[in-house]
Amino acid sequence: MWLNNSSIGRKLVMSVTGLALILFLTFHMAMNLVALFSVEGYNMVCEFLGANWYAVVATMGLAALFVIHIVYAFWLTLQNYKARGNDRYAVTDRPKSVEWSSQNMLVLGVIVLLGIGLHLVHFWSKMMLVELTNGKEFVINGNAISPTDGAALIRYTFSQWYNVVLYLIWIAAIWFHLNHGFWSAFQTIGWNNKVWQSRLQTISLWYTTILCLGFAAVVILFGAGIL
Amino acid sequence: MDKNISFTLKVWRQRGPKAKGEFKEYPMKDISGGTSFLEMLDILNEELVGKGEEPIVFDHDCREGICGMCSLYVNGHPHGPEGGVTTCQLFMRKFKDGETITVEPWRSAGFPVIRDLMVDRTAYDTIMQAGGYVSVNTGAPQDANATPISKEIADEAMDSASCIGCGACVAACKNGSAMLFVSAKVSQLAILPQGQVERVRRAKAMVAKMDELGFGNCTNTRACEAECPKNITISNIARLNREFISAKCKD
Numbered sequence A: 001m002w003l004n005n006s007s008i009g010r011k012l013v014m015s016v017t018g019l020a021l022i023l024f025l026t027f028h029m030a031m032n033l034v035a036l037f038s039v040e041g042y043n044m045v046c047e048f049l050g051a052n053w054y055a056v057v058a059t060m061g062l063a064a065l066f067v068i069h070i071v072y073a074f075w076l077t078l079q080n081y082k083a084r085g086n087d088r089y090a091v092t093d094r095p096k097s098v099e100w101s102s103q104n105m106l107v108l109g110v111i112v113l114l115g116i117g118l119h120l121v122h123f124w125s126k127m128m129l130v131e132l133t134n135g136k137e138f139v140i141n142g143n144a145i146s147p148t149d150g151a152a153l154i155r156y157t158f159s160q161w162y163n164v165v166l167y168l169i170w171i172a173a174i175w176f177h178l179n180h181g182f183w184s185a186f187q188t189i190g191w192n193n194k195v196w197q198s199r200l201q202t203i204s205l206w207y208t209t210i211l212c213l214g215f216a217a218v219v220i221l222f223g224a225g226i227l
Numbered sequence B: 001m002d003k004n005i006s007f008t009l010k011v012w013r014q015r016g017p018k019a020k021g022e023f024k025e026y027p028m029k030d031i032s033g034g035t036s037f038l039e040m041l042d043i044l045n046e047e048l049v050g051k052g053e054e055p056i057v058f059d060h061d062c063r064e065g066i067c068g069m070c071s072l073y074v075n076g077h078p079h080g081p082e083g084g085v086t087t088c089q090l091f092m093r094k095f096k097d098g099e100t101i102t103v104e105p106w107r108s109a110g111f112p113v114i115r116d117l118m119v120d121r122t123a124y125d126t127i128m129q130a131g132g133y134v135s136v137n138t139g140a141p142q143d144a145n146a147t148p149i150s151k152e153i154a155d156e157a158m159d160s161a162s163c164i165g166c167g168a169c170v171a172a173c174k175n176g177s178a179m180l181f182v183s184a185k186v187s188q189l190a191i192l193p194q195g196q197v198e199r200v201r202r203a204k205a206m207v208a209k210m211d212e213l214g215f216g217n218c219t220n221t222r223a224c225e226a227e228c229p230k231n232i233t234i235s236n237i238a239r240l241n242r243e244f245i246s247a248k249c250k251d
């Protein structure tokens, strides 16, 4: 299959899964913003996306996207490392037009992955997982938290300062990953030319920045105890 | 007149493909700024031969930026720190007095070292043989006006065709990817009427050969276009991606 045994095919898989993940992040960010305006509204979203069949199916689809993206990421990076050969340059210099993030996508990806692990423990394991397994509800100060009370979990998680720091590092890694990844994905599909190069990079910068500010706002406002 | 400079040359010396290489330092005295980088190496080699030592082996031919034979990774850049020129067009006035200039061969699995600074770039010829040509009917030449081409298309094709196949793109790429070269070679024909007959086959065959020879997967870092002496842009790579993906979808 050409998606596996050609370089452009493998890149296309990275690109399409990456774009789908960006779309997911966009929805996720939009839903988080609800928590800034209305706790009830946010918990309604949590209930809607609890252990209902469509939310479970979507979660499995999402997990598949991640697995494919990550497996290909390691595969491609390993192949590229080999293609580079055994001897490295003694002196190297990065030209100005080369983004730092573009050369460190795997490192950034691994940080993103660690963040996802933490995030699943903080939220998913106390929400959808509890519902699916009829497991024990999470307890804060002797009060059982309903698996659909996302707002309480947000407040609890970000009341610990180190979680605020970890999440902000995570969001920064996502910013770097996507600042390159966004336009790169379009380039990989072939939707680029001399005119669109700078347009795509500008859109990339704005889109990624707005996305990450949206995520960071929830962390910071809840972390500071304002909400 | 350019003033003369003195500097230390740190050169990669390697006896053969399998031998272990190492850097050797050579002090250079009073080199005129108007000396080209390759002429400067010639001066050093004269000295070495005079002393009974082995001269430094490096590739070169036209010495005017059109053949693509010269290489050299100078101070962290293929074809040296100046943009848009080949090593043969690089002059010593671009360097500072007292500086250490590090000269390395292209380092990439696709271009193994033959000796010292010379690497084996036959992989590029092999990729060209896989499809980088057009078929021409023999017999009487057709009328020159029979195939009109717009100025924009002609310019675009000429830009892609200016690739000299030097391999700096691979040398610059952290993924050892040959995409800039292959995309320029596919582009120059894909957008001209003469290239249409083999268009679909060409994109597939050249990419397949490139992959088979072990070049890496392009991750769009843009190091290639920054270092390309002919300023080939990655818009060619986007075009190759389009050509390849649509060719595969048609299958």
Ligand code: HEM
Pocket: A011, A012, A014, A015, A016, A017, A018, A019, A021, A022, A025, A069, A070, A073, A074, A076, A077, A105, A106, A108, A109, A110, A112, A113, A174, A177, A178, A180, A181, A182, A184, A185, A186, A188, A189, B217, B218, B219, B220
């Ligand atoms: C929030 C999750 C993620 C999103 C939205 C995302 C998105 C993207 C996008 C859009 C690209 C560009 C694709 C292209 O150049 O065609 C990309 C590339 C890449 N991603 Fe991710 N990614 C995510 C998570 C990860 C993770 C967890 C890893 C690895 C552990 C990873 C590793 C990579 C690597 C190595 C590349 C470069 C590969 C290449 O360009 O060929 N990513 N990602």
Ligand code: SF4
Pocket: B162, B163, B164, B165, B166, B167, B168, B169, B170, B180, B181, B184, B227, B228, B229, B230, B231, B232
């Ligand atoms: S694309 Fe540029 S760097 Fe690559 S072979 Fe052609 S001229 Fe050399």
Ligand code: FES
Pocket: B059, B060, B061, B062, B063, B064, B065, B066, B067, B068, B069, B070, B086, B087, B088, B089
């Ligand atoms: S020697 Fe021909 S391009 Fe430099």
